[in-house]
Amino acid sequence: MEAVDSVGLSGGLICMWDEDFFQMEESNKNRNFLHIKGRMVGCNEYVNFLNIYMPQGITAKKDLWDALSVIVNSLDGLWIIGGDFNSVRFREERRNCSFKSSCANNFNSFIYDAGLFEYDLRGARFTWRSENGKKLSKPDRFLVNSEFFNNWPEARVQALPRLWSDHCPIILISKSVNFGARPFRVFNSWLGKEGFSEVVEEACSNFSCPGYPPDVFLVRKLGYIRCKLREWRDKMIRKDCEVCSRAMEEIAAIESILDSRELSEEEEWILAENKNIVAEIEYAKVMDLKQRSRVKWAKEGDENSKFFHSLINCRKLAIRSMA
Structure with missing residues (x-):
């Protein structure tokens, strides 16, 4: 495992893996991201995991996105980027929350410049909600590069039940579970x-x-x-x-x-x-x-x-x- 300590009640990142399936070769830590690079069993390419917790300010986000874009474009292999981006891409991803078009444009520009793709979220439309349930947003997501998307085009992102946190966990599933039409029994x-x-x-x-x-x-x-x-x-x-x-x-x-x-x-x-x-x-x-x-x-x-x-x-x- 590798981790970045939290500051107060915010931040904090951790990456854990099974050494029988993934062997880490190097890591890069920052206040707002944790980069793990290594090889997976049965995969000849390098696999890069980037765990993100974006800052709140628009300028700080823009600077971090520019730095991450350089890192993603400079390293070969498969890329999986996930975490709390503290941003949304479209107005429909917020409800009863202020939408900042400049922040969304910067976020979409980062995705375009880094050549990233996003799978559709299943199981929920929003991943964060306020305590009273009136404010909803989708700051959590997974982004992958074209090499990963071409290898697993049928992968999906699944939202899990929200228990103790105001965020619901999300999981990237690369295994295809499409068994065809669901059987229906007539008695x-x-x-x-x-x-x-x-x-x-x-x-x-x-x-x-x-x-x-x-x-x-x-x-x-x-x-x-x-x-x-x-x-x-x-x-x-x-x-x-x-x-x-x-x-x-x-x-x-x-x-x-x-x-x-x-x-x-x-x-x-x-x-x-x-x-x-x-x-x-x-x-x-x-x-x-x-x-x-x-x-x-x-x-x-x-x-x-x-x-x-x-x-x-x-x-x-x-x-x-x-x-």
């Missing part, structure tokens, strides 16, 4: 539910996506149908829960009458109808569980796994020989 019990067929037919007829090739058109159409089915499913589940709750309440109320008197013909009919409603809902849940178990068996049942042996052990027969 057999849905086929007999009210509105299922209508939702599918309406989604198929209303979908429109002109100008795309057939494979992309099919993927988008299936995604649209999935979205509509998800909305229908959520409403159906809420409705079934409400119906089941009312039926259970009526069953409990009618059964309490049996302690004092016999039921009338109408009360017997209400009791039977409510029991049928609860039984139908429970049967649909059992069908779903059965379908889930078959999917799990198809996935794991034929493997020499803990799941397989647990099922086999449950079916063992004890055969005793008679002397």
